[in-house]
Amino acid sequence: xxxxxxxxxxxxxxxxxxxxxxxxxxxxxxxxxxxxxxxxxxxxxxxxxxxxxxxxxxxxxxxxxxxxxxxxxxxxxxxxxxxxxxxxxxxxxxxxxxxxxxxxxxxxxxxxxxxxxxxxxxxxxxxxxxxxxxxxxxxxxxxxxxxxxxxxxxxxxxxxxxxxxxxxxxxxxxxxxxxxxxxxxxxxxxxxxxxxxxxxxxxxxxxxxxxxxxxxxxxxxxxxxxxxxxxxxxxxxxxxxxxxxxxxxxxxxxxxxxxxxxxxxxxxxxxxxxxxxxxxxxxxxxxxxxxxxxxxxxxxxxxxxxxxxxxxxxxxxxxxxxxxxxxxxxxxxxxxxxxxxxxxxxxxxxxxxx
Amino acid sequence: xxxxxxxxxxxxxxxxxxxxxxxxxxxxxxxxxxxxxxxxxxxxxxxxxxxxxxxxxxxxxxxxxxxxxxxxxxxxxxxxxxxxxxxxxxxxxxxxxxxxxxxxxxxxxxxxxxxxxxxxxxxxxxxxxxxxxxxxxxxxxxxxxxxxxxxxxxxxxxxxxxxxxxxxxxxxxxxxxxxxxxxxxxxxxxxxxxxxxxxxxxxxxxxxxxxxxxxxxxxxxxxxxxxxxxxxxxxxxxxxxxxxxxxxxxxxxxxxxxxxxxxxxxxxxxxxxxxxxxxxxxxxxxxxxxxxxxxxxxxxxxxxxxxxxxxxxxxxxxxxxxxxxxxxxxxxxxxxxxxxxxxxxxxxxxxxxxxxxxxxxxxxxxxxxxxxxxxxxxxxxxxxxxxxxxxxxxxxxxxxxxxxxxxxxxxxxxxxxxxxxxxxxxxxxxxxxxxxxx
Numbered sequence: 001x002x003x004x005x006x007x008x009x010x011x012x013x014x015x016x017x018x019x020x021x022x023x024x025x026x027x028x029x030x031x032x033x034x035x036x037x038x039x040x041x042x043x044x045x046x047x048x049x050x051x052x053x054x055x056x057x058x059x060x061x062x063x064x065x066x067x068x069x070x071x072x073x074x075x076x077x078x079x080x081x082x083x084x085x086x087x088x089x090x091x092x093x094x095x096x097x098x099x100x101x102x103x104x105x106x107x108x109x110x111x112x113x114x115x116x117x118x119x120x121x122x123x124x125x126x127x128x129x130x131x132x133x134x135x136x137x138x139x140x141x142x143x144x145x146x147x148x149x150x151x152x153x154x155x156x157x158x159x160x161x162x163x164x165x166x167x168x169x170x171x172x173x174x175x176x177x178x179x180x181x182x183x184x185x186x187x188x189x190x191x192x193x194x195x196x197x198x199x200x201x202x203x204x205x206x207x208x209x210x211x212x213x214x215x216x217x218x219x220x221x222x223x224x225x226x227x228x229x230x231x232x233x234x235x236x237x238x239x240x241x242x243x244x245x246x247x248x249x250x251x252x253x254x255x256x257x258x259x260x261x262x263x264x265x266x267x268x269x270x271x272x273x274x275x276x277x278x279x280x281x282x283x284x285x286x287x288x289x290x291x292x293x294x295x296x297x298x299x300x301x302x303x304x305x306x307x308x309x310x311x312x313x314x315x316x317x318x319x320x321x322x323x324x325x326x327x328x329x330x331x332x333x334x335x336x337x338x339x340x341x342x343x344x345x346x347x348x349x350x351x352x353x354x
Numbered sequence: 355x356x357x358x359x360x361x362x363x364x365x366x367x368x369x370x371x372x373x374x375x376x377x378x379x380x381x382x383x384x385x386x387x388x389x390x391x392x393x394x395x396x397x398x399x400x401x402x403x404x405x406x407x408x409x410x411x412x413x414x415x416x417x418x419x420x421x422x423x424x425x426x427x428x429x430x431x432x433x434x435x436x437x438x439x440x441x442x443x444x445x446x447x448x449x450x451x452x453x454x455x456x457x458x459x460x461x462x463x464x465x466x467x468x469x470x471x472x473x474x475x476x477x478x479x480x481x482x483x484x485x486x487x488x489x490x491x492x493x494x495x496x497x498x499x500x501x502x503x504x505x506x507x508x509x510x511x512x513x514x515x516x517x518x519x520x521x522x523x524x525x526x527x528x529x530x531x532x533x534x535x536x537x538x539x540x541x542x543x544x545x546x547x548x549x550x551x552x553x554x555x556x557x558x559x560x561x562x563x564x565x566x567x568x569x570x571x572x573x574x575x576x577x578x579x580x581x582x583x584x585x586x587x588x589x590x591x592x593x594x595x596x597x598x599x600x601x602x603x604x605x606x607x608x609x610x611x612x613x614x615x616x617x618x619x620x621x622x623x624x625x626x627x628x629x630x631x632x633x634x635x636x637x638x639x640x641x642x643x644x645x646x647x648x649x650x651x652x653x654x655x656x657x658x659x660x661x662x663x664x665x666x667x668x669x670x671x672x673x674x675x676x677x678x679x680x681x682x683x684x685x686x687x688x689x690x691x692x693x694x695x696x697x698x699x700x701x702x703x704x705x706x707x708x709x710x711x712x713x714x715x716x717x718x719x720x721x722x723x724x725x726x727x728x729x730x731x732x733x734x735x736x737x738x739x740x741x742x743x744x745x746x747x748x749x750x751x752x753x754x755x756x757x758x759x760x761x762x763x764x765x766x767x768x769x770x771x772x773x774x775x776x777x778x779x780x781x782x783x784x785x786x787x788x789x790x791x792x
Contacts (some may be wrong), residue, residue, distance in 0.1 A: 020406075020407075021405075024405075025405045025449065028405075028444050028445065028449075028450040029404065029405065029441075029444050030455040031450050031457060032440070032443045032444050032449070032450070032453050034453070034459075035443075035453040035457050036674040038457060038461065038464070039456075040461040051402075051404055051440075054401070054402070054404050054407065055405060055407060057405045057407075057409055058404060058405075058407025059405075059407055065361070065420070066369065066407065066408050066420075068401070068410055068420075070401070084596075088592070091588075091592050092588075094590075095486050095488060095588050096484055096485065096487060097487050097488070098487075098488065100784070114625075129368070130363055130369075130370060131363025131364070131365050131368065131417070131418045132365070132367070132368050132418075134362075136476065150764050172488050172685050179368075180367075180368065250749055326368075327367050327368055327369050328367065328368040329366060329367050329368075330365060330366045330367065345379070
């Protein structure tokens, strides 16, 4: 039998993460977080975020030891306040003076590399494993070259360079991470990303085009009167056209997620370390749809169950291959970083991770 | 004296060493092979307890110990009060159940009371001038994409403008507005834009049978202007986004459709509230200007028909007039309210049930028996529920009330103030939502 991790060398051993969290336990943490967040009009959300993350980190064991997260809730709260203020100004000014949006977007693009660097640095420096902190070492200048420079290329090629950009961006994020003084390295072949994105696009079209055509046909029939919806189901007419697009999108999203994670981790290595990821696009899709249905049918109460289930599946398909027993060392020059960039990123739904 | 088994990391390397921890007389000793350290126990920080995840003890000097023995860590270090409270809440199912109930209650309070009140307060404080740029911009965008110059003769426009100005004056209304006539494929419609711009389509003027009807629609739109609905909708949108983000924060990426549905529900809910407010305002304004509110009701029906027939019904979320029948009934009710109920001879007929012109209709009247025998509260109901109890008539005996002409228990004739009458039939009550006791 061939394993997706490839053959292990003589001195290598396979380390699989163990996840001890349960949906019941996380449900209690989640609902209490939600309760205190609402009761304090959002202030507790910073503490809630830390508790949630500490629960996930503490429940994940790699080679016998769990992770630790020690971000200060107060730093996160400050970040959130700044983010909410900027969001409020953006939303109001954008509505009242529609042209001001362009100024916001321009500022957003220019500040983006700085935001990414600070957000990743905040997160990694507050994450630890075996008493050693992680770090994100890139400078804003390096990030600017990746994000602004490459985005310009993507725009100039009318999006054709997008898979190449994703490959570079992911490689950049991973290879600038360090565990103590040990750096991770990552080289991603862009042509493999093109393969992933082309297949994802075909998947999207395969589901969307027939669906939209069918709906268009039915809509036409409805207007010429040969098919009609009862008045109380008239809202379906507005939901149905969205459905095939959403389904197609979700499937190709899951496909990209699974395949690019697998590819990415197969190319990451550190001193005495390499990784393997074996997500199945089909299973991930099923997982996502199951989550949507469960969450919608339970009025949100199954959100924790969905989160734990997804995490469990992802971790079960992740493994680390360790050669010998490497010892990693502390980086003495780690300075604390503020949380506002990370919170801004969260707020404007900027996905900076991999 | 007990020994706690733990792992020790010196913080300089990832090497783990098994150690034992002993605490006595305020001193914490870490003992392992080739390792013995002693600290003032008060200087040792510990991580907060979360479920049964391993606990960390952060030692002075950068080292750390980790152990799964949560109870022992609680024993040897001083626990802060909020830690104990949080852990109690997070570990007991009964508290989780309580939290579910409290969260549901608080969300309801927030959505039903908090947001509308906050939004109203904030909207009041935003000067109308701030909306000017947005109003101009929106009108320009609509002119480019959906509307053309009005084909109505200038004299007709001027006469409608003058009549509405007279009506506003008669009603004592000083809210600034500007009236724009446009031609558009959207059919008979009218809508209010930010900064008090009211747009009326030519088709609306065309389907109207009298100027009173147009004035009724304008009064409704002025209601939107007066109550700052465009500003409120904007603020409600932001508030909704914040609530949804707060509640579903950690699954946004995997279940975005699940998050979209409640957003839509919340927004349409607020929009319906705004429509009701504008309706109530229109009826009030028309009565103050001595104009029959049933004008509004009648043109709403015709507008619905005119847009429905052309097969270009705009979706509810774009339309400013979503629930014609409910609103038609409201105006009729307001008109009917001017006369007091009259007692007649009492004959026992059960008036509970939904009364509609025909049972396929979504909107109708509900007769709810009151405590006093033979007296009913009549309300207007639609798919969204019933308006306040007694919106049509707070208490009536029906029999002997000059508004009603009871034909027999299954059919009733309702006399309209202008001499017309509408026949209603009794429909199965399951079709109808319960009358909420508000």
